[in-house]
Amino acid sequence: MSNYEGWPFKQLFFDATMKGGTIVYFAIDPEFDKPEPWGFRLQYGRSVNDTFEYVDEDYPAYNVCFLIDPLQRLWNRDIELYYRVELEAYNDTYYSVPQRPTQYWNKLDWAYTRRIRRDKVWEWMKMGIGVRGALLKRKIWGDKCPQCTDERMGTVMNASCETCYGTGIVGGYFDPIEYWIGDETGSVRQSKRTNMGNKQDVKIQAVGLGCPWIGQYDYWVNYSSDERWVIDSRKPIPKLRNVPALFHMNMSLVHHPNVIYKFEVTTP
Numbered sequence: 001m002s003n004y005e006g007w008p009f010k011q012l013f014f015d016a017t018m019k020g021g022t023i024v025y026f027a028i029d030p031e032f033d034k035p036e037p038w039g040f041r042l043q044y045g046r047s048v049n050d051t052f053e054y055v056d057e058d059y060p061a062y063n064v065c066f067l068i069d070p071l072q073r074l075w076n077r078d079i080e081l082y083y084r085v086e087l088e089a090y091n092d093t094y095y096s097v098p099q100r101p102t103q104y105w106n107k108l109d110w111a112y113t114r115r116i117r118r119d120k121v122w123e124w125m126k127m128g129i130g131v132r133g134a135l136l137k138r139k140i141w142g143d144k145c146p147q148c149t150d151e152r153m154g155t156v157m158n159a160s161c162e163t164c165y166g167t168g169i170v171g172g173y174f175d176p177i178e179y180w181i182g183d184e185t186g187s188v189r190q191s192k193r194t195n196m197g198n199k200q201d202v203k204i205q206a207v208g209l210g211c212p213w214i215g216q217y218d219y220w221v222n223y224s225s226d227e228r229w230v231i232d233s234r235k236p237i238p239k240l241r242n243v244p245a246l247f248h249m250n251m252s253l254v255h256h257p258n259v260i261y262k263f264e265v266t267t268p
């Protein structure tokens with residue numbers, strides 16, 4: 001079993017929310033084999049050895065890959081700020097190595113990225129091309145699917161499995177995250193009409209905000225049509241110190257009866 005400092009957490013990544021809070025991404029070593037549920041909570045401190053306090057979350061979050069500190073704690077004073085993530089799993093508690101968001105970014109970097117995103121959202125609103133939907137981020141850690149994973153090889157045996165949706169991890173995807181895309185070609189809004197009863201390939205390009213991060217093979221669900229699109233590829237534009245302001249995405253429409261349509265997404 002791996003046993004480095006901070007295990008089973010991998011390195012944390014940071015981004016700024018549109019309102020000025022901090023988003024903290026984390027990842028868990030796929031070898032970590034404590035049974036779920038895994039409860040995550042975000043903590044902050046003023047130095048590595050400080051007493052860490054909980055960000056105002058009273059209860060742990062489950063089935064997520066990032067946590068948010070809604071407060072603009074960072075730029076208030078000339079102070080150091082460290083975050084770490086707590087994991088409670090099977091009566092044990094684990095902590096990630098404390099990390100500083102400002103180690104890689106300064107205030108100007110964050111302001112610049114936020115401005116690009118705000119301008120983009122403003123442009124979508126003005127042109128009426130924003131489409132509201134949900135992002136389904138594919139799970140890469142969690143309980144291995146008992147239905148379709150080969151114990152020894154760990155390979156996915158059944159792409160239509162309704163326990164893991166073909167990912168090999170129980171549940172398949174993290175909880176849906178509201179995510180707008182800019183439909184600059186109009187294809188997302190039109191696909192329903194042009195493809196009625198006609199299962200041809202529909203590939204489109206769209207623009208999305210760089211927060212949260214988009215991964216290849218994540219899905220985007222159109223709230224109004226319930227259509228599910230797989231992200232074939234995405235390119236960050238522009239990318240500042242490893243954090244993308246926006247993504248250019250190539251997406252393909254997935255047709256019924258693909259198992260992803262069994263994944264429940266409720267419109268808030």
Ligand SMILES: [Zn+2]
Pocket residue numbers: 145146147148149158161162163164165166167168169
């Ligand atoms: Zn499965």
